[in-house]
Amino acid sequence: METIPILRVQDCLLVSIQLDMHDRLATALQDDLTNKIVQTRARGVMIDISALEIVDSFMGRMLNNIAAAARLLDAATVVVGMRPAVAITLVELGLSMPGVRTALNVDRGLALIRRLIDESGAPFGDRQA
Amino acid sequence: MAIVKHDVVDIRTSDDVVRVRQLVRGWSIECGFSLIDQTKIVTAASELARNTLQHGGGGNVSLDRLEDGRRRGLRLTFSDRGPGIADIDQAMQEGYTTGGGLGLGLSGAKRLSTDFAIRSAPGDGTTVTIARWK
Numbered sequence: 391m392e393t394i395p396i397l398r399v400q401d402c403l404l405v406s407i408q409l410d411m412h413d414r415l416a417t418a419l420q421d422d423l424t425n426k427i428v429q430t431r432a433r434g435v436m437i438d439i440s441a442l443e444i445v446d447s448f449m450g451r452m453l454n455n456i457a458a459a460a461r462l463l464d465a466a467t468v469v470v471g472m473r474p475a476v477a478i479t480l481v482e483l484g485l486s487m488p489g490v491r492t493a494l495n496v497d498r499g500l501a502l503i504r505r506l507i508d509e510s511g512a513p514f515g516d517r518q519a
Numbered sequence: 520m521a522i523v524k525h526d527v528v529d530i531r532t533s534d535d536v537v538r539v540r541q542l543v544r545g546w547s548i549e550c551g552f553s554l555i556d557q558t559k560i561v562t563a564a565s566e567l568a569r570n571t572l573q574h575g576g577g578g579n580v581s582l583d584r585l586e587d588g589r590r591r592g593l594r595l596t597f598s599d600r601g602p603g604i605a606d607i608d609q610a611m612q613e614g615y616t617t618g619g620g621l622g623l624g625l626s627g628a629k630r631l632s633t634d635f636a637i638r639s640a641p642g643d644g645t646t647v648t649i650a651r652w653k
Contacts, residue, residue: 410537410540410541411537412533412534412536412537413533413536413569414533443544443558443561444540444558444561444562444565445562446562446565446566446569447566447620447623447624447627448565448569448620451620473558474555475554475555475557475558476558478555478558478559479555479558479559479562479631482559482627482630482631483562483566483623483627483630483631484613484623484626484627484630485623485627
């Protein structure tokens with residue numbers, strides 16, 4: 391079965407969604423990412439959606455759920471690369487993603503994740519004396 | 520108003536929902552829609568195709584490319600023979616859901632379309648028609 395690769399870079403997980411996802415694949419990504427956050431003790435998750443031609447309510451909910459689960463696991467999520475037409479359509483669709491932080495591109499996304507991690511401080515137990 | 524192209528596609532699996540999105544994209548390009556209009560109708564089609572699958576137990580979509588004088592349009596009719604909707608006004612409300620979703624499918628598809636019509640009765644399936652004009 392096809393899967394969406396999750397890359398680990400330092401303390402972040404990177405995902406680039408490069409294909410038109412059917413719903414099961416979107417749900418699988420949600421599960422995979424959540425498990426991987428725990429396995430790798432990642433502090434940040436960046437999801438690149440620049441290749442996505444649409445985001446409908448199902449995909450929007452998936453992004454919301456990933457961000458919410460990540461937050462419970464002490465990781466910050468940033469969605470990057472949303473196309474302008476997708477943004478306009480999401481607003482008209484009525485979908486708000488209150489828990490999802492966004493950035494224009496990968497560079498800004500990484501900077502935002504770094505800031506969010508710094509703001510939340512080092513995880514308890516990992517703090518160096 | 521003339522129908523210049525017509526096709527019917529089954530919606531049985533979540534792969535079919537993806538196929539419908541890609542088909543609608545192609546047809547909306549043929550209609551000469553702007554990128555934003557393409558994105559709106561494809562997103563609306565995705566919502567309705569998923570409804571057909573999840574609430575209607577599968578069905579089909581009928582695609583019509585329309586010409587009305589100088590206007591060009593795309594009309595999509597999603598039909599299922601599922602349980603139907605008892606209270607259409609309630610189903611159209613934003614946030615109302617029976618399927619565990621966000622309840623944006625019908626209301627969102629309506630907002631993203633120029634024309635919208637729904638016909639449904641308990642035990643008699645559901646038919647939703649949307650159209651978008653250039």
